[in-house]
Amino acid sequence: MTEAVLTLRQVSKAYRHGMVDVVAVRDLDLQLDAGTVTAIMGPSGSGKSTVLHLAAGMVHATHGIIRVDGMELAGRSPAELAQLRRTKVGVVFQQYNLVPSLTAIENVTLPLELDGMGVREARAIATEALERVEVPTPHDRYPDDLSGGQQQRVAIARAIAVPRRLVLADEPTGALDTLTGDKIMDLFCSLAENGAAVAVVTHEPRVASFASRVVTLRDGRRVSDTGAAVAADPDVVPPPPRRLGVTA
């Protein structure tokens, strides 16, 4: 029995560039189930990173329905979406998005404390997460004092510090050597084995080999998918199709 954690139904996203709409994602149907790791691949501009931003509620869909763990994202306030990310969605983006004025461990504890966790417990959980991704001690160094690979691992530790329903990672191993990259992918696999749905955007076939499913996008559409026919989430009724503006 599959359990949908992320559902996109007929989702499109267009960005305004001057006088034209550039369509990054077009009429995309995608369902990610609990217990799976999905690699999202495709050439530059294929819309793969946009899919992650849509799923994280960091950009709004131009059209279509997005649901995360049963919650529809349309119409949610920024505060509600931020809370969703703190509690149910772990995100790792290419730019690491660490707060430069906070130490490595503080970057991990901040979202935990914002969610009401006590300082002592948050530090214990953050320390464990940093150890899981092998960030060397001391953990009270600032991002500027860490290598790119170490900053990447701090960002991953922040995303996985507490159990998440959905983990979204954009090129999470880009700054890492092969062995460390493999370990991170093993970690993502273990998160899935514990019930999360994991989506990893990557251009590396090696990274994708860890996934249980590989979805390839081109021009915002899915052009290949190693997953078997995916059952649609019966709770999500697709909206009627709508024509978008000028394409890229």
Added chain:
Amino acid sequence: MGILALLAERSSHGYQLKADFEARTGGVWKVNVGQVYTTLERLRADGLVEPGTDADEGTSATKANDRRPWHITRDGKEALEAWFDDASIEPVPGREEFLVKVLLAVSRSPREALAVIDRQRTELYGLVQAERATRRRSAPDLPTDLMAELVAARHEADLRWLDRCEEAISTPPTEGPRT
């Protein structure tokens, strides 16, 4: 030469050579014992190996083959060292069907080529996923692990090549230099 390398470590008979060869090369390249004996006879003709004399008298040729140990000769050891020293590599990849298919599709039409690329990519990803899943489930010995790494690396190279094909097909041709 693989058989010669095994015989350089210890004298052995055909079945043992077959088993050792498969175990030491990760179990991917299966050989039948008939191939082993054919190779041994060829190596003997070249003076690189020689059979032992402890096969039972009066047994059939096949049984005698099964039981007699083979030894590497001095010439065999020199040939083996020369083989290890030689670093030559095939300059072009083997003519695999999928490579030919993609290249021919590219010259038919971009649409057909992209469809072929998508199908081949899906197939290749299915393979690399299955291989990775097997490796995550088991703790292989070093030769098996290295062979799995080789197979994965080849498939990953093919996938990168498909990406490059797609990129080339999708990118409008640039104008050549004007004269």
